[in-house]
Amino acid sequence: MTKDGSPSGTASQRHGLYRFRLFVAGNxxxxxxxxxxLFHLAGTYLADRHEIVVVDVMQDYQAALDSRIVVVPTLLxxxxxxxxxxxxxxxxKAVLDALGLAPERRPQ
Amino acid sequence: xxxxKPSYEELETRLERAEAVLDSLRRxxxxxxxxxxxxxxxQFKSLAEEKxxxxxxxxxxxxxxxxxxxxxxxxxxxxxxxxxxxxFFQRPADALIGRHCWEISHGTPRxxxxxxxxxxxxxxxxxxxxxxxxxxxxxxxxxxxLDAGGKLTGSVHVVSDITERKRAEERIRRSEETxxxxxxxxxVGLFRTRISDGKILESNxxxxxxxxxxTREEFIAEYATLQNYVDAGTxxxxxxxxxxxxxxxxxxxxxYRKDRSIFWARYSARIDPEQGWIEGVAEDITExxxxxxxxxxxxxxxxxxxxxxxxxxxxxxxxxILDVMHSPSGLFGYLDGALVVPTMTxxxxxxxxxxxxxxxxxPAQWGDSxxxxxxxxxxxxxxxxxxxxxxxxHIPVARHINMPVLFRDxxxxxxxxxxxxxxxxxxxxRRLEAIADQVAPLLSARLQRVRAEKEKDRLRTELAxxxxxxxxxxxxxxxxxDFNNMLGIILGYGDILMQKLHxxxxxxxxxxxxxxxxxxxxxxxxxxxxxxxxxxxxxEVLNLNSVLRNLEKMLRRLIGEDIDLxxxxxxxxxxxxxxxxxxxxxxxxxAVNARDAMPTGGKLTIETAxxxxxxxxxxxxxxxxxxxxSVTDSGCGMDETVLPHIFEPFFTTKEKEKxxxxxxxxxxxxxxxxxxxxxxxxxxxxxxTFKIFLPPTHVKPQVEKISLQERRQIGxxxxxxxxxxxxxxxxxxxxxxxxxxxxVFVAANGGEALLRVEEQGLEPDLVLxxxxxxxxSGAVLAERLRRSQPDLKVLFMSGYTDDAIVHHRMSxxxxxxxxxxxxxxxxxxxxxxxxxxx
Numbered sequence: 001m002t003k004d005g006s007p008s009g010t011a012s013q014r015h016g017l018y019r020f021r022l023f024v025a026g027n028x029x030x031x032x033x034x035x036x037x038l039f040h041l042a043g044t045y046l047a048d049r050h051e052i053v054v055v056d057v058m059q060d061y062q063a064a065l066d067s068r069i070v071v072v073p074t075l076l077x078x079x080x081x082x083x084x085x086x087x088x089x090x091x092x093k094a095v096l097d098a099l100g101l102a103p104e105r106r107p108q
Numbered sequence: 109x110x111x112x113k114p115s116y117e118e119l120e121t122r123l124e125r126a127e128a129v130l131d132s133l134r135r136x137x138x139x140x141x142x143x144x145x146x147x148x149x150x151q152f153k154s155l156a157e158e159k160x161x162x163x164x165x166x167x168x169x170x171x172x173x174x175x176x177x178x179x180x181x182x183x184x185x186x187x188x189x190x191x192x193x194x195x196f197f198q199r200p201a202d203a204l205i206g207r208h209c210w211e212i213s214h215g216t217p218r219x220x221x222x223x224x225x226x227x228x229x230x231x232x233x234x235x236x237x238x239x240x241x242x243x244x245x246x247x248x249x250x251x252x253x254l255d256a257g258g259k260l261t262g263s264v265h266v267v268s269d270i271t272e273r274k275r276a277e278e279r280i281r282r283s284e285e286t287x288x289x290x291x292x293x294x295x296v297g298l299f300r301t302r303i304s305d306g307k308i309l310e311s312n313x314x315x316x317x318x319x320x321x322x323t324r325e326e327f328i329a330e331y332a333t334l335q336n337y338v339d340a341g342t343x344x345x346x347x348x349x350x351x352x353x354x355x356x357x358x359x360x361x362x363x364y365r366k367d368r369s370i371f372w373a374r375y376s377a378r379i380d381p382e383q384g385w386i387e388g389v390a391e392d393i394t395e396x397x398x399x400x401x402x403x404x405x406x407x408x409x410x411x412x413x414x415x416x417x418x419x420x421x422x423x424x425x426x427x428x429i430l431d432v433m434h435s436p437s438g439l440f441g442y443l444d445g446a447l448v449v450p451t452m453t454x455x456x457x458x459x460x461x462x463x464x465x466x467x468x469x470x471p472a473q474w475g476d477s478x479x480x481x482x483x484x485x486x487x488x489x490x491x492x493x494x495x496x497x498x499x500x501x502h503i504p505v506a507r508h509i510n511m512p513v514l515f516r517d518x519x520x521x522x523x524x525x526x527x528x529x530x531x532x533x534x535x536x537x538r539r540l541e542a543i544a545d546q547v548a549p550l551l552s553a554r555l556q557r558v559r560a561e562k563e564k565d566r567l568r569t570e571l572a573x574x575x576x577x578x579x580x581x582x583x584x585x586x587x588x589x590d591f592n593n594m595l596g597i598i599l600g601y602g603d604i605l606m607q608k609l610h611x612x613x614x615x616x617x618x619x620x621x622x623x624x625x626x627x628x629x630x631x632x633x634x635x636x637x638x639x640x641x642x643x644x645x646x647x648e649v650l651n652l653n654s655v656l657r658n659l660e661k662m663l664r665r666l667i668g669e670d671i672d673l674x675x676x677x678x679x680x681x682x683x684x685x686x687x688x689x690x691x692x693x694x695x696x697x698x699a700v701n702a703r704d705a706m707p708t709g710g711k712l713t714i715e716t717a718x719x720x721x722x723x724x725x726x727x728x729x730x731x732x733x734x735x736x737x738s739v740t741d742s743g744c745g746m747d748e749t750v751l752p753h754i755f756e757p758f759f760t761t762k763e764k765e766k767x768x769x770x771x772x773x774x775x776x777x778x779x780x781x782x783x784x785x786x787x788x789x790x791x792x793x794x795x796x797t798f799k800i801f802l803p804p805t806h807v808k809p810q811v812e813k814i815s816l817q818e819r820r821q822i823g824x825x826x827x828x829x830x831x832x833x834x835x836x837x838x839x840x841x842x843x844x845x846x847x848x849x850x851x852v853f854v855a856a857n858g859g860e861a862l863l864r865v866e867e868q869g870l871e872p873d874l875v876l877x878x879x880x881x882x883x884x885s886g887a888v889l890a891e892r893l894r895r896s897q898p899d900l901k902v903l904f905m906s907g908y909t910d911d912a913i914v915h916h917r918m919s920x921x922x923x924x925x926x927x928x929x930x931x932x933x934x935x936x937x938x939x940x941x942x943x944x945x946x
Contacts, residue, residue, distance in 0.1 A: 024139075030136075071138045072139055073137075085128075086129050087132035088138075
């Protein structure tokens with residue numbers, strides 16, 4: 001398990017904190033792209049209010065089974081709501097939509 | 109996993125998620141599917157990318173090909189096209205795809221018969237064809253596309269534009285051909301000869317042709333080297349060198365061709381003593397040699413003309429020419445009327461056994477000689493006939509060339525070569541002609557210079573001669589004048605004595621002899637005076653043609669039957685102003701002179717013409733219009749020693765009794781005094797021509813006929829005043845005029861005459877006065893007398909005319925004048941004419 005972002009204790013208490021858990025398969029093409037896209041979107045839209053955990057299924061297969069992951073890469077949004085986004089996140093617009101971060105609703 | 113039944117929302121969420129998963133799966137966005145026991149690695153996306161990449165690579169490759177490529181389906185419709193094809197057919201891919209190939213390629217509604225695809229359908233193999241379209245040449249390749257069952261499903265259609273390649277190939281082919289031709293036609297011969305005797309063992313066609321043979325077989329069979337070196341010892345020299353060095357380079361030698369003409373060859377060869385042969389290459393360098401030699405000759409001739417004095421120049425030039433033409437004998441002459449040969453080879457000159465060796469050949473001596481023909485025809489001739497006829501003593505001429513040297517189409521010289529070792533050919537003639545062409549301008553310039561110098565000398569001599577004649581004339585004139593007066597008295601009193609003597613008186617014969625001797629003396633002095641131009645002329649406007657026609661009969665008598673007289677008279681001859689008696693004298697004297705030059709008969713031609721002299725140097729006659737009278741005989745002619753003296757008085761070539769030496773002097777004097785010029789042309793054996801040039805006149809001729817009747821009844825008691833300073837002459841005149849029936853008054857000078865007329869009131873019908881008298885001249889007297897008697901008739905008399913008299917207009921046309929001495933008849937007729945013409 002890899003931790004990224006702010007310390008979970010303080011971050012979870014903040015309003016609108018996004019917690020992501022991204023399941024990837026090593027450095028495979030789609031996994032790589034999903035990681036890059038997630039870091040990019042989080043950095044752009046959720047600065048200081050996100051927490052990302054990247055799980056490499058190739059090393060921790062059980063974690064995938066535990067989280068009932070079917071395909072990799074899959075992004076689990078754990079907070080502020082629960083959501084499952086599958087695929088390489090290549091359609092950024094759809095991802096932002098799914099995260100409730102679409103431009104029209106984006107905080108100014 | 110939860111054991112409870114999922115709610116509808118849950119199911120819906122799970123369905124949505126499943127659909128999203130499926131959707132992602134379709135898009136290939138997964139790397140891994142979580143199986144129950146082990147992960148399934150999915151690589152959808154990379155596969156797709158790979159496919160895409162391959163397609164891109166393929167298209168790029170497809171487009172990168174320079175040939176136009178189509179992918180056709182089974183019906184020959186275009187499925188795909190590359191960039192080159194779009195460009196080639198000048199249509200975008202959209203406009204190509206889906207169309208039948210023939211529509212695009214040929215614009216036809218169906219495949220053309222030559223279409224390789226038709227063949228491909230049968231063969232199912234690659235087919236190809238070349239196809240010209242417009243000005244381009246196309247190479248079309250078609251490859252079948254077969255399915256697994258071997259059935260034709262389509263084809264690959266490749267069009268290459270091979271126009272440039274074809275052109276390049278054509279260029280290469282042509283240059284190869286040129287090279288081959290060059291090689292075949294080169295003047296390079298290949299040979300292999302036997303060392304021992306020079307026999308040709310092997311040769312190529314070029315070498316055979318070089319030697320004038322049609323084929324190499326003929327050449328090898330017939331040719332014998334040893335006889336074909338022109339210059340003896342050349343082969344030995346070559347052998348010696350090649351043995352020493354093993355090879356020779358650029359060895360030059362002269363060879364005979366099959367037809368015995370000569371050519372220059374340059375060859376390089378190596379010797380192979382083991383095989384016993386020499387082999388090498390040879391080329392014909394005749395042209396090159398000729399050019400070299402021509403240049404050399406040109407230089408040598410040029411330097412000869414410019415640096416060597418006259419007498420050696422001809423010699424030097426001839427030497428050069430004989431040298432290059434390989435001829436031992438020859439001559440080089442120039443034309444100056446005659447052919448003059450200042451030089452010929454010493455061999456020719458020394459071996460010549462002709463008794464009277466000449467270097468000047470007038471045209472009359474050219475005969476039918478071949479060199480004479482060359483000059484006359486302005487054309488070279490040559491002969492290799494050893495039996496050529498030559499005069500006795502002439503060196504034998506086995507063969508020769510005669511070449512006229514032409515300058516501006518005039519023959520100015522002659523080059524003759526003889527007795528070369530080999531026969532002369534057309535080629536030799538052409539070479540000599542080229543040399544003659546080079547010599548011509550130089551020779552012309554040289555001759556002109558020499559002629560100009562000669563002419564200058566001649567004019568100088570002529571001037572000296574004229575001056576000499578002038579002084580002799582003055583002397584003779586002076587003596588003759590005084591002598592003339594004495595004769596007048598002798599003759600006058602002789603006449604009177606004769607008239608006084610009884611017809612039967614025995615003294616009459618003696619007196620007659622005195623008078624006759626006096627008359628002959630008078631005629632002699634008259635001629636002397638004529639020469640010294642001191643006789644008074646009575647010029648009239650004459651047509652010399654009629655004068656000559658009147659004279660013709662008498663001339664025939666004069667010259668005799670052996671001489672043929674011919675008059676060639678110009679139709680429109682201009683008139684001249686000349687004393688007719690004197691002109692008769694001129695013609696008679698010339699005729700007599702001609703007769704004496706033709707003791708055995710001949711031809712005398714008298715010709716008249718209007719001529720214009722343009723350049724003084726030709727005739728020593730000042731430029732202008734003239735009436736020319738030429739008198740030509742076919743007699744013995746005169747040489748250079750006689751010609752300059754012929755006009756001198758008392759110069760004669762005739763025997764003592766026959767000539768006075770005054771004939772031509774008289775002619776000279778008369779012509780000069782009449783304002784004309786006379787020139788004599790002659791040469792030994794060429795006859796003589798005298799040309800008289802008289803200035804034409806535009807005065808109208810007047811016809812005067814003098815009656816010879818009643819001469820002795822002229823006086824009729826008329827008064828005549830005689831003015832004469834010499835007493836005896838005065839008395840003679842008084843006697844004569846009295847006898848003619850005049851009443852005679854005399855005066856010794858002008859003053860006395862004036863006294864008689866103006867003081868004593870004498871009114872003479874005629875005044876007869878001497879021109880030159882002490883004190884008042886005859887002319888001044890006449891002028892004084894005419895103040896009171898304007899119509900007074902005056903007759904002048906004088907022993908001579910000189911400049912003073914000319915100034916008194918005595919020789920004016922029509923001034924009454926009588927030359928002393930005169931006979932009674934002379935004075936009677938003159939006075940009668942003066943009185944009549946009042």
